[in-house]
Amino acid sequence: MDEKNIEFDANWFKLNKWLDAAIEGRFFPFFVKFANEFGNEIREHVRKHILAQDLDWAPLADRTKRRKGHPHAYIETGFYLQNIAVEVQTTANYDIDLTVRPTGVHPTNGKRLQDVAEILETGSARIPARPLWRAVKNEMWNYSTILTTDFSEAFR
Numbered sequence: 662m663d664e665k666n667i668e669f670d671a672n673w674f675k676l677n678k679w680l681d682a683a684i685e686g687r688f689f690p691f692f693v694k695f696a697n698e699f700g701n702e703i704r705e706h707v708r709k710h711i712l713a714q715d716l717d718w719a720p721l722a723d724r725t726k727r728r729k730g731h732p733h734a735y736i737e738t739g740f741y742l743q744n745i746a747v748e749v750q751t752t753a754n755y756d757i758d759l760t761v762r763p764t765g766v767h768p769t770n771g772k773r774l775q776d777v778a779e780i781l782e783t784g785s786a787r788i789p790a791r792p793l794w795r796a797v798k799n800e801m802w803n804y805s806t807i808l809t810t811d812f813s814e815a816f817r
Contacts, residue, residue, distance in 0.1 A: 686755060689751075689755050692755075692757055693749060693751055693757060696749045696757050696759045697747065697749050699759065699801075700747035700748075700749060700759050700760075700761050701747055702801070703747070703761045703797060703801050704745045704747055704761055706797045706800055706801065707745055707761070707793060707794070707797050708742055708745065710793055710796065710797065711734075711735045711736060711741070711742055711793065712736075712742075714733055714734065716791070716792065716793065716796050718734050718789075718791035718792075719789035719790075719791065720732065721733075721734060734781070734791050735781065735791070735793065737767075737769060738768060738769060740765070740767060740768055740774075741763055741767075741774060741777070741778075744763055744764050744765040744774055745761065745762070745763050745764075746760075746761070746762060746763075746764040747759075747760075747761050748760045748761075748762075762775060762778070763775055763777070763778050778793075778794065781793065782794055782795065
């Protein structure tokens with residue numbers, strides 16, 4: 662066997678050993694921790710965009726600005742910013758589900774924050790779309806692709 666094949670065989674063996682350990686659950690806590698940290702990173706990206714108002718959203722109507730007292734979308738009481746939950750659920754089969762979403766009921770209008778988020782994301786007859794979650798999803802997809810590439814490089 663030439664040197665290149667020996668190197669490939671060694672890496673393949675290393676990858677198989679790693680996969681066996683992952684299946685046995687030894688790395689599962691690491692992946693759960695990673696999912697939590699990744700969820701927190703997503704939440705921070707959402708908050709950053711809300712505070713920076715940097716996603717090229719349509720300006721608020723003059724009437725809305727007067728009612729709110731400021732020209733910022735997604736910010737009325739700060740309740741939305743403070744109620745973005747990161748939820749990681751696991752199963753006995755080593756599945757991990759990560760959900761990042763607004764939770765709770767808005768204190769001034771009584772609407773579920775998930776419904777408010779959907780209206781703001783897609784718009785309505787009176788409110789232009791102000792996409793936030795799609796923009797963050799695209800950013801984080803790019804980020805996760807980089808992480809996955811870096812992670813797989815470790816096994817080459």
